[in-house]
Structures are given as C-alpha cells and as structure tokens.
Amino acid sequence: MRPKARLERLSSGGGILASTRRERRFAKAISSLDQVFALLKEFVDAEGLGPDVEFRLNVATEEIFTNFVKYNVGPGSEILIAVERRAHEAVVELTDFDVEPFSLEDAPPVDVHAPLEQRRPGGLGLHLVKSLVDKVSFEYRHRALKVSLRKRLD
C-alpha cells in the first residue's frame, strides 16, 4: 500500500520549497517494523538523504515505535507515522492513539559510563534516540501521544 502523500509549499528564506509528506498507519506490533523501515527508505530515497540519515532515522523511529508497542496502555491498535522534509530537516512523527497518559520524558537517564555489572536493561533506546537526532518532542492531547523526531540536514 502506498503512503498517502501530499505536496506542500513551504516558504524558506524567500524561496519556495516543495515538500512531500508521507504517512501510513501500522498495526501496533513489533512485526510491523519491516513495513516501518520500508516507509523510511521510501522517504530517504525520494529525498536523496543518504545512508547516514537513513540509519539515524531507522534507529530512532524503531526505538519510539517499539516503546509504544511495549509500554503504552490503551485499546488503540494502530500507530500513525508521518515523514516529511521541512526546509533543512527531516521530520518523523509517530502517533499512538487512545492511550493512557505516558511520558517518555520521565524515563530515568542512562549512565553510559557504568561498569558492566551495573548495566541494567531499559532506557537505552530513548538515550539513543536523543543522541541520534537533533530534537525530540512529546505531545499528549485528546488521548493521543505524538513523538516528533527532527534530524537536521547539513
């Protein structure tokens, strides 16, 4: 199934840039990851963003998607992912619908300098997300949790 796409015209420094937004809904399951990666590859290829951006978006998106699947409580069965190039950044938005309030921002920080015997599972994914993209924002409205990932395009 092809993603829904729409062309937008964005003002940028006096010029006009064309941007294609793609969005698709995925079953809220880990088994959807292959389809999620396919959407990201389609976006990266269409925008000519290159393997480094693709790698970063893949990891960051997977971490948020799997976090939604594992920890968000609620009857929602789909996750919406929208990808878009806005001026000089790539934006990925993941929205989980009909979920109880949950803030990824409350996750405890990971001590990346801890010795092996003190390493504990959990938290590493969000740490990677924050390290791999330039901005992560969270929004909870009308029982929907949206996480936006922004990667600057140099």
Place this chain on the structure above:
Amino acid sequence: MFSIELAAGDRVLLAGRFDASQEEKARQVLRSVQASCIIDCQDLSYISSSGLGLLVALQLRLAKQGASARLVHLSPHLQELFRLSGLDSVLPID
C-alpha cells in the same frame, strides 16, 4: 533479513538487520554460548537497543563464568551506536 549462527573458532556470526523483531531468535542462539567468543559483525548492517541489550546480557553472563565476548568488523555506524551507548567500554571492539 537477519541471521545469527555459531561458527567454528567460537565465533558468533551476525548478519543483516538486528531489530526488535529478531530479539527472540537471537536470544535463543546466544543462550547456547558458554565460553569466550568473537562476535563477527562483518555482515551486520543494523542494530537497535534490543540487540545491544542482548549482547550486554551475554557479556554479563560470560563474565560470571570468567569468560568474555568481543566484537569484530563493526561498520562505522554500528561503532557509533556502541560509543553513544557507552557499550564500547564493556564490550571490547577490535
């Protein structure tokens, strides 16, 4: 496509995309590793926190037995992930 297999010379061969959907498959194979080993990432193109967590768990288990794992042939992207997560200090990379 992801694959994990045990090879001669106490080597664990990882290949393809090691994402969260492959966690159980990898866990089952890594469970059988009982001695020091080399984890060969020559054909591994991708890994996320679920895979990193399994490798840390393996290293923790081996350390209790006086053994250890080390990684070889990591791509620059994968090396960056290990560095960002601080795992390069607990999982030696050659």
